Amino acid sequence: KQEVTQIPAALSVPEGENLVLNCSFTDSAIYNLQWFRQDPGKGLTSLLLIQSSQREQTSGRLNASLDKSSGRSTLYIAASQPGDSATYLCAVKDRGSTLGRLYFGRGTQLTVWP
Amino acid sequence: GAGVSQSPRYKVAKRGQDVALRCDPISGHVSLFWYQQALGQGPEFLTYFQNEAQLDKSGLPSDRFFAERPEGSVSTLKIQRTQQEDSAVYLCASSLGIARDNYEQYFGPGTRLTVT
Numbered sequence: 001k002q003e004v005t006q007i008p009a010a011l012s013v014p015e016g017e018n019l020v021l022n023c024s025f026t027d028s029a030i031y032n033l034q035w036f037r038q039d040p041g042k043g044l045t046s047l048l049l050i051q052s053s054q055r056e057q058t059s060g061r062l063n064a065s066l067d068k069s070s071g072r073s074t075l076y077i078a079a080s081q082p083g084d085s086a087t088y089l090c091a092v093k094d095r096g097s098t099l100g101r102l103y104f105g106r107g108t109q110l111t112v113w114p
Numbered sequence: 115g116a117g118v119s120q121s122p123r124y125k126v127a128k129r130g131q132d133v134a135l136r137c138d139p140i141s142g143h144v145s146l147f148w149y150q151q152a153l154g155q156g157p158e159f160l161t162y163f164q165n166e167a168q169l170d171k172s173g174l175p176s177d178r179f180f181a182e183r184p185e186g187s188v189s190t191l192k193i194q195r196t197q198q199e200d201s202a203v204y205l206c207a208s209s210l211g212i213a214r215d216n217y218e219q220y221f222g223p224g225t226r227l228t229v230t
Contacts, residue, residue: 004156032216034218034219036221041223041226042223042224043221043222044157044205044221046218046219046221049218051216089156099162099169099170100147100162100212100215101147101162101173102147102157102159102219104149104156104158106154106156107156
């Protein structure tokens with residue numbers, strides 16, 4: 001069974017810092033990897049989706065990389081802002097699950113203070 | 115256009131009560147997923163529908179959990195004789211294509227169930 005781990009579990013930084021959130025997964029046979037943001041009491045908002053054939057994706061201040069062979073992904077947040085405060089979840093869709101379920105990590109809870 | 119909607123947003127049930135949680139997926143989306151998210155955890159898969167067919171229910175934790183999608187659009191997750199361990203946020207997601215294709219899953223806001 002696919003296991004997804006996220007480090008760190010929590011992160012508190014001052015505004016303006018560049019951040020790296022880490023995600024690792026145990027089975028490298030994946031279709032894609034997705035990073036989500038979850039605000040308190042809200043659902044999940046997709047930030048970036050990286051296909052298994054891709055190495056990275058960028059959207060604004062966010063950049064996600066994927067190293068499938070080593071089972072790792074990083075989410076890089078540039079020039080962090082208080083509005084970035086949320087829980088960030090990593091999820092993989094693996095080839096062992098032909099019916100598309102996502103396997104999630106527990107998330108990194110990010111706090112950016114002014 | 116409209117996203118995935120879920121109702122109710124919050125539900126408090128006394129232990130032993132039955133509850134029904136509703137999901138309205140994005141119009142035209144073939145695939146529908148239910149996930150359960152316990153406090154401090156990532157979402158865990160419960161069940162998957164392709165149109166009206168329930169193709170995977172391997173994540174349902176017990177036979178007290180039942181899901182349906184009779185017309186291939188709206189889905190209902192029913193929990194019978196609720197227990198305290200059922201307290202969680204229940205998330206619904208829909209996707210345009212069939213599950214093995216590389217379509218994104220779009221998530222609703224969730225229903226927070228508290229069993230007292």
